[in-house]
Amino acid sequence: LVTYNSLLRPLFEIGRLLDACKVLEMMKKMGMSPDSVTFTSMMHSLGKAGRFRQASKLFFRMIGEGVVPNMISCGCVVHAFCKAGQMDAAAEFLEDMNRNGLTPNHIIHNTMLAGYVKAGQLDKAWTHVQGMTSKGFHKDAYTYSTLISGLAKAGQLALACQVFEEMNQTGCKPSVVVYNSLIDAHCKAGQIYAACQYFTDMTLQGLVPDVCSYNALIDGFCKLGQLNQATSILSQMQQNGCPPDLISYTSIIHGFAKRGQQSEALWLLATMKKRGFVPD
RNA sequence: GGGUCUAAUAUUGAGCGAC
DSSP: OOHHHHHHHHHHHHHOOHHHHHHHHHHHHHTTOOOHHHHHHHHHHHHHOOOOHHHHHHHHHHHHHHOOOOHHHHHHHHHHHHHHTOOHHHHHHHHHHHTOOOOOOHHHHHHHHHHHHTTTTTHHHHHHHHHOOOOOTTOOOHHHHHHHHHHHHHOOOHHHHHHHHHHHHHOOOOHHHHHHHHEEEEEEEEOHHHHHHHHHHHTTTOOOOOOHHHHHHHHHHTTTTTTTHHHHHHHHHTTTOOOOOOHHHHHHHHHHHHHTTTHHHOOOOOOOOTTTOOOO
């Protein structure tokens, strides 16, 4: 069964759910019963594709087949709703969980928080965080990065920094993603200097910048029209063993194009293709 | 009786489409 579950996942990932369903039928014919991992993988893929109706349908089908929902399968359904902006449905689902004696854990609460933020419902996001705290959950790196990026996107950069301070004071170690949220937030606000400071700070903490850290800086420099700096980040990341991705290239290409530097843009496009990237 | 493997949450660009 574990082997089948592992085989099934890539199928779900590439969206070939029809094929996946066939395999499911095949498994049954061979006398195997799909377990909660099987169903959860499928629901996860559906959720990622934004197909929340199908995900919740599958959830009930799973129950119908005698598989008992656990924290993870419920988390997938919550995620599917949140990703699709169906926050009312998500909240209702949490209540159902409670009614059935399955108390949502910190991951599910973080999922809800991200959902409210994504839906632009910052007030509900705050209320939710307060609710989490009163239930005895402490904020983790996921909670903080969600809050920081959400606040920054709502134009509340100062508040985002305050949240970061709070995080340090409570002894919760910032992760690379938390730093990335801050770096990006400052880049978006045109405060590239502050962004670079956070970048340096991160490395001083012994954290290794990832492709998102670099891409955020690249975007920041591009937005300010400092294409030379952006290009230098590109070579820096290569030197540091972090290969640029499609986003790194298209950010700079777009930056060049916006300034009318067509030849530079085309040159970079050619370089990118040479390295095996397909422009999208 | 014990152990292992497979499933859930946060951060980066652009474009397209919908309203």
